[in-house]
Amino acid sequence: MPQSSPPPSSPTLSFTLNGKPVRLRQESPTTTLLHYLNQSGSTGTKEGCGDGDCGACTVVIVGEGADGQPQYQAVNSCLIPLGSLAGREVITVEGVANGALHPVQAAMVETGGSQCGYCTPGFIMSLFAAYYDGVVDDASVEGNLCRCTGYLPIRRAAQQVTGVQPCDAFASQLSQSSPRLEPWSLIQAEQSFFRPGDVRSLLNLMAGHPTATLIAGGTDLGLELSHKRRLYPVMISLEAVAELQGISQTPDAVTIGAAVPLSQIEQTLTGVFPSLDTMLYWFAARQVRNRATMGGNLGTASPIGDLPPVLLSLDATLTLVSQPDPEEALHERTLPVADFFTGYRETVLQPGEVIRHVTLPHTLSAGAVRRLSQSYKVGKRGTDDISIVAAAFTVDLDGEDRVVQARLGYGGVAATPARAIAVEDALIGQPWSGETVRSLKPMLHDAFTPLSDLRGSASYRRRLVANLFEKFFQESQS
């Protein structure tokens, strides 16, 4: 049995801020970085919402890129607890100008990219991170709101600094950084924060602290920290747990570690699952995707989570791991995503159990010769909005274009993400035609009993459930 050791405990919470070491003894590990920065007099980083939605608080951390190399990544400092930063490098707007303005700053000055300037530090940091990736475009700043400029001068600034291969101090510093996170823990009188390095020590910690809260990217939990300033007594970070990391691909399936950030999934799996590509494209914004994980999206069990419909439509399975007895081997169970959700924000996860990975098969069903698969998300705003309805469809067709198998996954229409199983069944054996699809629309319309809320009425949701499927059909024809 492999040995596992608890993460080494440290008396301080240390990280690097704009190249200078920060060592904190008293500070709560669940204080958000933004709060810490502003309290300690670094007021360049702004709070526009405290929700992860405006990007004014954007800072850059060194993280691991999809290629395993260190990468500057824009993140929302209002969501990230200090504990998640231990051992990391952080750059804020105050650290970007080295005597002269940084090229992204100079570009923003030149194009008139700032008016009131309150959003500007956040934009600078998003542009900064993208600058070192070499691609600076709209997507680089989609998570930054600006109420003044209408974005056009910011787009012009982005165009000025894209496609550069920087060889400046930041680039060389980056190449010397290590993106790997070491196991670490901080035990204070009132609060503890653990970052185990392997799944055994994770499970041990969970056994020792049955009320501990797991945190992956913190993009859901961060709201509790930022707004409610909730003090979690014990928090266990999944970020360094080796077994929850990594994406592996075989001819039959892809396995995604539960703690892999979405931006890594996005880059590594481009082109593998069109519906996953699409949904990740519409999922939140860059800053959030740099942190958010699939495990978190499932673990939070929101009925409007965007990934479950995709996972449902791809017949994905989840692997959960636990350790009922510390002397025994790990216990793993694998179940279809469809069986994971049991009710509104309820899942089959047992105490002491974590999501280890998600497996997405990409084999056609027996008898099928081709697969159609796509996902859709409708919100009041196209970009970076929470879904009114999210949908993902997979239809396998035989040589005569008859439906062999169909999966229709939806979010936002019931207490849990759900499949329209009756319609899936009705499709089997039918020709893939407009007639078939239209004949099933009434059934789809009544497949769920969604609620009305601030995002949309029940009637709109019902119409979307049916219309999105027809849209899928139309698009599959062209």
Place this chain on the structure above:
Amino acid sequence: MSAVGTRKSHESAEGHVTGRAVYTDEQRQPAGMLSLWPVMAPHAHARIIRIDPSPAYEIEGLVTVLTTDDIPGENDTGTIVWDEALFPTEFVKFWGMPVVWTVGETEDAARIAASKVIVEYEPLEPILSIQAAIAQDSFLGFPVTVERGDAQAALADAPHTLEGELEMKGQDHFYLETHTSWVVPDREGNYQVYASTQHPTETQVVIARLLGVPSNRVVVTCLRMGGGFGGKETQANPYAAVAAIAAYKTGRPVRVKLKRDHDMITSGKRHGFLGQYRIGYTDEGLITAVDMDLCSDGGWSVDLSPPVLLRAVLHADNAYYVPHMTVRGRIAKTNKVSNTAFRGFGGPQGMLVIEDAVDRVARALRLPPELVRERNFYRGDGETNTTHYGQEVVDNRLARIWSEAIASANFAERQGAIAQFNEAHPHRKRALAITPVKFGISFNKKVYNQAGALVLIYADGSIQLNHGGTEMGQGLHTKMLQVAAHTLGVRGDRVRIMPTSTDKVPNTSATAASSGSDLNGQAVKDACSTLLTRLAPVAAKLLELDGPEEIDFIDDWAICRTYPSRRVRFEAVAQQAYDDRVPLSATGFYRTPNIYWDYETNRGRPFYYFAYGAAVSEVEVDGFTGCFKLRQVDIVHDVGESLNPLVDRGQIEGGFVQGMGWLTMEDLVWDEQGRLRTVAPSTYKIPTIGEIPEQFEVHLLERAAQEGVIYGSKAVGEPPLMLAMSVREAIRGAIAAFGQASAVPLASPATPEAILDAIEGVQAATSAAETRQPVLFD
């Protein structure tokens, strides 16, 4: 080199991009500073039975709880009408209304303590819609009617008439910096206030009133704002006032910076409006008469609702000559936040209604909407070029702008391409629309049309510039620096712009109504001119010239006009002036001439001039979801002789996008109990970069100098917002392409759900018409 008219980056741009620009709450905190937190009412309408703050005192770090008893002066922050208790004494009037505030050593302490304060309420029935207010005769202020001719008679005679109704929602300002104030008391009964306010003088007056002290005891300083848009015109006052009361009570400096949800829950927004109209027209689509009712949702108190309403009524013509027109306006009193100024100040709401009506006329006649719009423009001289309130549209640039916009957008050719696209795509439709803007410039309130400046030259030649306007991102300070440098003939970097402060320039007007540059620019120019008349003799003496008329100040030099090699540096002139005991500071002043308004007859010349523009937008609408995509925008806008093309372009682009947000995605939702459900950017969606089309062209109208305005420029803050009506009309056009309906009702904002509803409406009307058709021919 001329400082005026050149493309200059924002004067604080380097501060913005480095994070060094200081906003109110980012100053170095004085020792012992306290923080505030509100205790907010959980009912939209209720009687307060009992307030028991005592449990709050159990929280460590709680300093005190503020209630009515702590106010030494008047418990009222109202401006036009005194109807706004800072601390409600008997009733809460909207959901989230702050009832008391806690003062803590830290914000955390204040927050936790606030949750302990006990308030008992007796819930009452709230009024939550304009319709409910009308039904219950619940109004604020007085109704207003503006008319010309006899609309009733003209409607009776009209070849065609139709009726319509449009309800539009309001809009949250969503400035990125929420409301913020600091109040630092000294030990002598004086208060230094730092506030994110568009109207420092009013903040000063309100605080003085609450403290019961004369205005000279209170200095209000605005460093800069992280956005305003009208939301910090009056609405900044109560928060600053609470901090002042706390400072008075504790003797310590106090800060308040609202959390985003508190800001959205408690502060006023753009007014929602209900518009109802009857319109008469000819076969050619010429409007003969309009009879219109506008009712705004004022919320719980008067605030700025009367002038907002008046501006809506005065813009219900937009660009169109209506021979017989009656517009009646009222303000509904509801149990919601007190709605307030927002870029356009009622103008957009009035214009949206007439644009709705004009579209109805076009579709009823099956004429292209752009043709009907153009046919009805103000034109010619005299009556056909005079508004319904009797102001002649002198220097009418509508036709010129319109044809330039049509040409630069390649309108006709693209129409053809769109028709082809629509033919080929049953489930996606595109459309192109062009809409005009005519917007009146000046405060309706005559007294506000004045401004002051104070310019100080130091003996070393460096200069401080003060004026009464505030900087909220619009580039006012940048333009004022340009005006000062240009007038004084000095390099821009010689001039430092000072934070706006009531101890430098007293009795200022709100920085609002797009008037900042017009008013303050003239005042700055006046002060600088005064200084030049004092410096010229000094320079003449230095250059041994006979008289000051020989002197020009250019590019940092005092130059002999007729013999330019004879010259002396500006700083030498300043030093000499000091040595000669010549005063080196001067005030400047300006009042807009020749404007008047008769409140009895509701006629006059309320506007010094009009700003014009036109925008062409192309959209694509998805028939399955109702989602739209803005594909291209082409704007021609009239900024006169631009003081700064970079800043003006920024105002046009930013205003357009803000208007598009209002009309399409920014959807304020209140529930049946009057609770605002959209209190954060997670639920209230303003545009992101993803909504901005790749093709977005802005042309500043050329050869456009405006007579009588600072260096020929024109106000640019508000007018571009209304260019976004072209997006709404393009969406309507695309919806229309899904069928053959003769009317396309569309809710505002045009969210995907509203668009899908409208598409289904069009399809239903079309199939109903198709099934009726055979009967007609039987």
